[in-house]
Amino acid sequence: MAGAYYFQWQNEFLCKTIYPMREQKLRDFLVYYMEVDIWAQYKGKDIAALQSDVQAYKKAQELAAITAYKSYSSLLNYFKTADVRGYYVKFKPADEAELAEINKLHQLFISSWPKDIRGERSFVQMQINYWVNHRNLLRDWIKSRKRRLDGMGLDHPKRPAEAAELALKESVSLPMAEQELDQLRAFDSTYDKIEKPKLEWYKLQKSDPNYKTPEADFLVHYSPTKAVTIQDIAIWRAEEYKSSLAKKNQFELLEEAYLRFKKEPKRFPYWLQYMVVHFSGMRYASAHGSWADPKDLLIKLRIAEVEKENKLIPNDLEVEKQCKEKIAQYESASGMNRPKLASATDKAWKDKVALHMLSVKANGPKTRRAGLAALKAEEVNYEYMSMTTDEALKKLESMKATFPKWAWKEIVKLTPLRVNYVADLNWETFTPEELAERNLPQHNDLRMVMDAWITKHIGAWRDEHGRTHELIVSRAVCNETAEHIQHIRGHLPPGGLTPKPNWYLKNEKEKILPGAYYVKPTSANEYTPGASILWLRFVTKQPDAWQVAKPIETKDGVGLIAKGFVGRKPKDKKDIPWVYKPGEITTRSRTYIDANKQKVNEQQWLRWIHEATVAEVAETADGPTIITYETALPDGDKGTSAVGIFKMPLSWHLSDGTEDAYNRSFVGYVPEGQVPVEHMKTMLDWNKIILK
Template sequence: MAEPLYFQWQNDVLCKTIYPMREPKLRDFLVYYMEIDLWKQYKDKDISTLKTEVDAYVKAQELAAIVAYKAYSSLRGYFQQKDVRGYYLKYRPINEAELTEINNFHAIFIEGWPKDIRGERSFVEGQLQYWTNHRNMHREAVKSKKRRVENMDPAHPKRPVEIEELAVMEKVTLPMAEQEIEQVRAFLKTYDKIEARKLAWYKLSKADPAFSTSEAEFLVQYKPENPVTVRDIVVWKAEEYEASLEKKNQYELLEEIYQRFKKEPNRYPHWLQYMVVHFSGMRYASAHNSWADPKLLLMRLRGSNAGSEIRKLDDAAVEKLCAEKIAAYETGTGSNIPKLARASEKEWKDKVALHMLSVKASGPKTRRNGLTALQAEELNYEINSMSTDEALKSLEAMKSTFPAWAWKEIVKLTPLRVNHVTDPNWEKLTPEEETARYSQAYNDIRNVLDAWENYDSSAWREEHGRTHELIVSRAVCNETAEHCQHLRGHLPPGGLTPKPKWYFNNETEGKLTGEPRPFYTKPTTAADYVPGASILWLRFVDKEPNAWQIAKEVKTKSGVGLLPNMEKKKGDKPDSKAATTPWEYQKGETVTRSRTVVDPATKAKTQQHQWLRWIHEATVAEVAETADGTMVITYETALPDDDKGTSSVGTFKMPLSWHLDDGPEDTYNRSFVGFVPEGQVPTEHLKSMLDWNRILRKKVV
């Protein structure tokens, strides 16, 4: 018998929907750290002592040349086909309009294919951008249709048609566009392996009229132009390792990760272990409204019946019950003493004192009201004292009392989804369920669920900071970073805007203990990227940001602000060829800039206005040397407009030089680093979340 499911990513249906990039991001973690370790192992070696590795490298490159050419040739052949219907027959029914767009796309490939191979890569890059725009159009159409469906009256006669159209857009049209874009990306990637050899063949064929080797023959024959270096060996070994992971499932990848954690526990802090295991591959979307407190639901469900029994009692019975409550709370005597009578928390003791005034009153009506209120508090305290598992078991025991649509909503917003979700459409009610939900027969339960679901969309933040359980099913950049800080013993403010000030205040107040000391800085060296620190990026945008994104003026302790000294930019030419005037900056509590832009075709002038906002947050995992230079390894999300291969939660790497660079003026990309030392790490909570017997679902420890 298989081990039970403990975490949502262990449920196959949830893994596919919540973690669309699960295996790729687990692989990324392993590959990035292997690249670091391999360079550390080989960087000081003399290539003359590595004959065995060099021979193996040469043989591997000979085989790789053949494989690379086959991949290039196959994908080029695909894009040279006028009709690719056969590749899309799995979509039923196929969207004929989208297939026509795809075939037209192939016609552009055929007609525009460069005669000079030096233009191939740039041509494919242009086609990728063209099709990305096309795919994005479908994404926006899906969002628009979703909003339309969500805002329609459930009884609207056209709603079922709109829902069906949305289903086709989501399950056929958009996936067809996504499939084609993945083919273009795969084709473009082949140039990483083949372009240098193609250019070498081109030069030889042009330089020597007698040169008779065909391009295909030349490309499958590996002949190194330069001596093999240590860097070549390291890059090859990293590629071999990455290839060895390609077909491993998430449990096999987690086994590799476990061995790495076990071997070097001090290298991987608990917060990183937790995030790698439980968040890698998670979808990019706001965590708001992805969780609601199961205890609060129990309170609302039972509270709706609170007082019903007391209302049935006569005055004499109420007086007797009041006397029993007074004895229980004041002397601790009686046969059925409630948990609340033993509460030590001031908040609850104050509530008891308030209600006891009414319980002790002389008037029967006041006593009855006081008794009803006290009973409700007793119920709330009892539920509040439950563990999450106890609350979930209580809800499970009530399953038969809920209509199907209500149970589906409860499962969606609580950890019950781990063992109760079996339907890929677990997050959406069917048209029939929607109709039932809004029927008059279910007014009472609908009102309870609406109040529960909408009580606090960001309640996940405080709950995770308190329990450190896996409760969300999606996250954006700052929410991912906030999870990291919760695991480091901190509860930072939500959103991006408050973070710089939070780090700056911790630096200036100096109340937190630990080393390194808290800081907020404009990074200038690798030493600024301390593991556990937040990296916060700025960007100018065309749409006014909301209060959680806008960049408010805050300077580092050394006086570095959001913008460089703009005096240095006087006389600079604008980056964009369309701009006729330089940017003019308006600085205050927030920063904006504007300029006049001329349309190259019509010569029409328009005013461009932009706002400075915090655009992204990441958490530093490690800074290390690799064969490609110094890299900053982070745990973060890619931005939502990134491609499918990177737009998810997980481990990322970028060169240190990229992190330190503000970028050109038009695409300004300055970043700051904020750090606080670890606080009270939730060790007891992490024992369960990092229990590898549960993670791997077998006995390993």
């Protein structure tokens, strides 16, 4: 094996590709819960009794102001540097075209920098938006070129040049653009500390012609006139804690998490521990097609061999001979060559044997031949289905030398073998040479087996995880993340977003587990840890079957559309109201004349857009908060598109949003069922989680 790991996130190459936000989301978990604990420590205390905290806070703010001003000055000088080639020397060779774009950005800072603080931050944020678009164009170009090369022949005369251009864009141009974007964001963040004092200095020197204190002196010695509050101290303490985590790697962060779990196991149930450890930072993409059953591959490979062997049976006499041998094997209690299936005790398997034996014992040669083939196939099924996953993986490992490179790469990609066999970042994609080899005529039979195996298991991860609770997927979207959680809580909810409300409503009505509910939340009380939050949104494209919001009401008669929006008369006569049409699919439409005096018919469909799981209802210095385990939406930037812990104010969760930015949500809850404790002992074995 290439390594000796237990979980995929321990492999550095898998961590980089599957968990792009690994450390960030582990930090978020620790920080969000620390914010809650810190506020619980300070809430209700008299600030007069906390003078040591106040003085420490003031001293910290002074140091932070100095640090922020130094960063601000340094970054401003950077962005006012016309040629920043020296900052990009690590890229060899540098992309001259990208460097020109970066220098062009710097020319904007030089020529258009605002005259005073009032316009600075908005200017910086405009440049961030501009540069994000530039970065995204690079990403799109790379995707397009990859698709082009995938369809281009290996002997195409343009291939070498276009492949080299792609390599440059991917390894140099995009990282250069990302580095510049990081600098812009770092510059923007300095305003969190210095914008207010800079504005105060600006007003002072404008109002008093004799005011001579230099801006730099004012900023580094700035002392807020506003009295320090309990909230200020709590927020500062949380920021200090966050800073203490900044340089910790994932294993150090996991140790911090372990201490929390050990101290408060009731606060952190198995499902939350499991998700924090195994899913934090995972990429946002469908889990479909990221796992296939290794046992089933062994079955398909062996059955293909058995079918070839059956075709070589020369005549009916040989078929009759083999049938007699099978009858003897199954009707005797022992024997050297007795297949494992002959010893099966499970009724389902015994029934299958009995069915096949009817044909094996038949008089007609065709029936006997068919029965013999079916029995042999069943023997293969039983032999490999009786294996554990580890046994199946070891069997595949023993066969590694028999597979061509492309097939082994595909097997590693789709099974837990990736944990220890992936040794580069390109483990998910074929090289042109591997793809060409895969399509060679001599691999037709193997390719058909592999394709059938992959196709069969595109969505099979859901049932497998519900049964084994192992970490088998390499990506997940919102509802898939929530389904993993419910599996650990002892439930098997339906897949997708559309069936979830009915599933919760059915549990509430049938009282399968007392305490289940499906409600439109009106207070923090309805956000029980382990509950699903399901959001609605109007979209401009007709939703798929697993997204559409079908008519449903809570037991209190609350439906999908906020009553205040239907038939609403706009305050401004220029606003064109939506006309709602309920039905199997709720739609709304309106007609208006646009800025170009063109008639526009606008139609939107209602769909379920997102699912999150409640981790905790809490209070921080910023107010009541809901901490959730979920995914960020896919249009988020690189810092947010991942699985993990998130938080939003309670007020945001309770709001339906505006009519044009619809944000209505419902909460569904089912108490824990039979939690797979034995499986959790394996998946939460800290001797295997924290590698020393």
